[in-house]
Amino acid sequence: MLEYPGFKFDILKEDSETNARLGYISTPHGDFETPNFIFCATKAAIKGAGPDDLKEVKTDIILSNTYHLLLRPGPDLVEKMGGLHKFMGWDGPMLTDSGGFQIFSLGHGSVAEEIKGKNRSKGRNTTLRKITEEGATFKSYIDGSMHTLTPESSIETQRKLGADFILVLDECTPFHVDKRYTERSMEMSHRWGDRSLEEFKRTHTGKQALYGIVQGGIHEDLRLRSSQFVSSREFFGHAIGGSLGADKQQMYDVVDYAMAGLSKDRPIHLLGIGGIDDIWENVAKGIDTFDCVSPTRIARHAWALIRTEKNFKLNLHNSRFRNDPKPLDPECDCSTCQNYSRAYIHYLMKAKELQGMHLLVVHNMRFMMRLAETIREAIREDRFLETKRAWMGEQ
């Protein structure tokens, strides 16, 4: 029986009207409550913010990416520098993605492009060379060198990086493939999952915990099979990955399909999802953690997350903020909202001053943390739906 000695997942409270639950996760680098949001520090850095900012906005856990760090600076260097925590100055809980998403994104472009059948990122899809039973071969976007990611090498790399939570290598199946491809891909991901688990056990140190990933595209029967597969293996937690469909309703359906087969005594992560409404909807289905580049990316593109605005956001590029003395968000307690006006942030963004991005990144991160706090309090007090309705009320 595989033990995860430094780790623990407890369910503190379950909502009586939905499947939402309040959880508690312990790791060697600290504990945190769920539901929670994991910020993406893909290349061992949150773009536009540092560890001090993460602490200031009360972030619990962040994520980094095996694929990017494999190409540069390389896992051996990170290991030599004392591991990812020390290397990047973050001493809290951390997760690394396996590189599975790059098997998708470098082959097909972004989620939106792939669903809409566009490919505005010309040439990008040439860096994924091939996917075989053994693994995936990439051409480095940095120096053109060839790299192969196998389930074993992904685990080995993640071992050297040293994040608390690590993920099995999977093929993140795109939307525009037929069911037959999705099924075969899922079955290969399952074999990769077993190989990842074998490698994990072989070199187990007790300092890391492994998550299995549910695939199966948009198909109910495949999602059920895949979720039953990961539940049957000795993973610490589960992650739902792959194509979640073409629109939000389909995503919610896919999460339902996956949840049907997952054992609920393990933490469940929904990969790559971070829309504000998506978080409310999926917490209600029992999702414990989320990660998404959106809060920090849209911040760099001048969008501030604000509860009362249309689609929960405001574009600070817009000329109407040119002489607006108000803070970004009157409800927010972050340093950006305490100290700066919309006019100043608008100006910084127009002037392309880095500080503008930084201020917006800090605000959006704090927004996500306040959202998570609100959700946890609602579950704790057993009034999740009531809180959700009130929170969304002004939309």
Add this chain to the structure above:
RNA sequence: GGGGGUGCGCCGGAGUGGGAGAGCCGGGCCAGACUGUAAAUCUGGUGUCUCUGACUGAAUAGGUUCGAAUCCUAUCACCCCCA
């Protein structure tokens, strides 16, 4: 003071040198997209109107011509050379 050159759209550049072009490339400006980040990226728009079509427009004012951004005259602005 004399000679030469250049002037177009919010700005800069390229190009044209009697049959136009509301054209090209940057930038700016106005919006939008973005969901396990090759993303401080990418896309669209940017004279006016009654908008599938019209109208106005090439420094300013005249002139030549069937027709002028293009040729002529004057004026203005800027640049270069000479004094």
